[in-house]
Amino acid sequence: MLLLAVAGHAQVPGAPHAPNAANVPSIPRAGQTMRDLETVRPELPAPSSLELDLPKADDRSVPAASADPGIRLKVQGFRIDGNKVFDSAQLLPLLSDLNGSEQDLAGLHAAADRITAYYHAHGYLLARAFLPPQDIEDGLIRLEVMEGRYGQVVLQNKSRAFDGVLRQPLSRLRRGEAVHSAELESSLLLLNDIPGAEAKGTLQSGTEPGTTDLLVEAEPGPLAGGSLEADNYGGYYTGEYRLGGSFYLNNPLRLGDQLSLRVLGSDKRQRYYRAGYQLPVGPWSTRVGVSYSDMGYHLGKDFAVLEAHGRASIRSVFVSQPLLRGRAFNLSAQLQYDDKRLRDEMDLFERNVGKRVGLWTAGVNGNGQDNVFGGGQTMFSASYSTGRLRIDDPYTEFIDQVSARTGGSFSKMNLSAARLQRLSNRFQLYAQANAQWASGNLDGSEKFGMGGPYGVRAYALGAGSGDQGWQASLELRYAVAPGWQLSAFVDKSVVDVNKQPWTRERNTRRLTGAGIGGAWAGQGHQISLALAWPLGQRDASGGPVRSPRFWVQGAQYF
Template sequence: MAIAVSAIAAAILAAGGSIAQVPPPAELQPGISPDRVPPLAEPLPQPDVEVPAQPSPAVPPGAEGAVFLLAGLEVDGSTVYEPGVFRQYYEEYLQTEISLATLYGIATAIETRYREDGYILSRVIVPAQSVSDGIYRLQAIEGYVTQVLLEGEVGSVRGLVQSYLDKITRNRPVNIRDIERYLLLMNDLPGIRGNGVLRPAGAEIGAAELIVTATRDAFDGFVLADNRGSEFTGEQGVALGAATSSFTSFGERAELVLFSALDDKEQRVGQITYEQQIGSEGLTISGLASYGTSEPGGTLAPLDIEQETTLFSISASYPYVRTRRFNFGVEAGFDYVDQTSDLAGSPLFDDSLRVLWATAEADYRDSFGGANFGSIGVRAGLPILGASEDTDNNRSRVDGNADFVSLNAEAARLQRLTSNLNLLVSLGGQYGFGELLSSEEFEVGGLSFGRGYDPSELTGDSGAGSTVELQFNNRPGLSWLDSYQVYAFWDFGVVWNYDPLADKQDTLSSAGLGIRSNLTDWLSLDLEVAQPLTRELENRTEDRDSERYFFRVTGQF
């Protein structure tokens, strides 16, 4: 939990041999916060699929005058639907006289059903026929992609890209969801971007070729500077990142991120990540190694605190559903975490966690102009590989458990109000089944919830937060200002603790205004003013309830 400087000093001086029982502020623990480091590869627009227009079958001249008794109707060639599905389109005409034009209208209605269900290449025609019993036939031609032609230079990953795209030709009849899935999975490959165009494959009805034009960005990176830190860890910080993408046939990505507070030695972090594809259905395995050191400054500098954090993580993710409108995926992994802290050369605490975790997340774009996101996850600490034990006296929290279970969830909705105005509402929370070690606590303060406060201003075994943000977007297209977003926000956070030494419940709230701007296609500038509303900042020596001014400059290459 975040504790005021005076409380930390008093506890250390009074505790004597029991100082390891006082939890350190979570903000002091070195690590690269997702709030301070953008993704190296910015999300790009989803790939387009151009579908050729398919006119309805032309009604022959004189069709209105050709009248006959409809005793029944059969739809040949349909493998997608059960036979009774189409009855709704002609049932009202049974045992009545209809015109040939009406029969063409029934064929169009069934073809529309195919298209509405995603079978965009399928056709339904009225074939030539001689009928004596009043039972007429329609012919369903279930469309498919004969081949996928890949154009563009993508390097050594070409075989993997082609293996994704070839899956489209194996689905007969083809559905737009099949095309979307594999085009999107192709675009999920590191550095690969592409779009597709369908065109008729000769004179055969329902057959098409898919032409995919793809490119590869082999390198990308960023440099960032902001002042989102605290007095202890350094208010100003700089991050550098660089990555390579898809140099081999595995569709891999390797990233290096370095972060440093600008104040001497207050925080230094290095992180390496690697991921690659397994198979051609989007399964991805990832690995991460991170090492950070911190020597808190400000009023804590005389205490000579030194902290180290080492993290190794492996994970696997799989996209069960991947479409332009709806996505659902799962991820599971294992974290190996060691955190130590020394006070004037003497051990203060030593936490070792071995955490198995799993997450499921989904996003959905609805017909009301909204984009929705949700995730739910579980983390479980395991008593293996040297994890901290209940008998250890040097844990970050005296009753904190390395053998733990916690649940977490997030939800957000971005609602378009007008062409330029959006409303964002987000929620998040964690429930811990017992007292957690400090690195596993829920945190409020910083960019997620509590923007007017320092990172990890409050922490607890359980907690929740919410943000409401009204956004105005504009794209002037000037040489010095490509686009910008002006916003106003209000946020709230609450934490609960089992720790008898801590407050059972703490809350905070803040509000503010800001602007996010893309000055060019590679340079962005964000400015924000935030006002703490319900409590003073605990870890500030002055201006503890004044408005806060933040900036972030990001250059991407």
């Protein structure tokens, strides 16, 4: 029975008087450990910046009608020429109230301004309607529109990327097309998204009447960068104190590509490595990439006697597609495949269990900024995953089949959202929530975690997890001085341990905590800390209960 309970980590279905799992330390596994290691709190991206010189419409070729300002004309109707973006059936209703009225020259110019305003409201900021010289017959007034069309699109490339790479985001800005602010903004931002390139756009008068040339200057961005971090964000049994580093190299092949590396180690011999590579393909700024991550662990503290250790590796390939790109709102979609290989060993019992998960994930994520109630930032994501778990050890597979039945096909859906709301010059309110729904009982690598620095902060990493549930945080932030911030927060999480319960053990777990925090950010470095107290239930499954629990992280960026 000892072997069944420890090595199999299972209970006999329907066993009476089952112990409360919240009070029993849970043996970390490779899948759960890797899941906790790669989980991060949703971060609001920095607002998109764009350097664009947008001149007024070119007046050189706009012949102004002139007449005695005191003359009044009986208007029977209007005719609009030069309009291609909007047909006359859309524009003429803007002037319908003027039919049958008498107008002087100023009134007719005001009529043209209505058309101009309509174009501007729809993003055509260089368009202009005007009253050309004409002989008016039968009260029919002719207005002409110059829509502000592209002439030449000139790229001056000083970055490391090839010209062809930088021209791809600009390919939608075609000669003869009307200049639309959203399309122009999107193209330049997508160009700026290319690692190692920083672009500036300038619109200037074209060589042909009614045209505008776009000059794009691409300057070299950072060739490389990275960070060093130290924290106590690790698991109690795998090593709380960690030291890590990240490094990225932009444009190593001059293809708009990026190579990224990350290493992490704990004080209990946990090691983590990750390498990733991605590059843009095609005219729509699609990005494809691959990554490989590997983690090894050894259990210490109460579980050292088990001589337990293991390894997890993940091979991933993904494709990401921007759907909307702008300074105010962004939306993208991603498709990813993960091949997860998990192995746990207990030398005391000579147990060696391997698992393999193939997982497809499709998702969308977005972010934006607005002026609602004083202004704020919002981000959200939604994903659907479907996969299959294979267990290579017959004994473990048998235990699974008569208990949790996690093997085989499964699916899950994840949602997350966050909002940073400005309250005043010094106060901000931050709220975030995430949730998971599952089709059935899940392996530990796919469960929803509750505790830790990115969950309910009053509890240890690995304290509580379930097949489905939710977690939310509310945080009031106060800017003491530039770079200095204090906060007070409350966290809560509720999960169903098993989607389909198979024991009499309580299946719902709730964790709540509250605390205070502080952060300091300077030029290239940052320190954050938090103190959190559990409210209500005390969960020891991830390690000893501490009140308060202290989290600290420091980072140096270069």
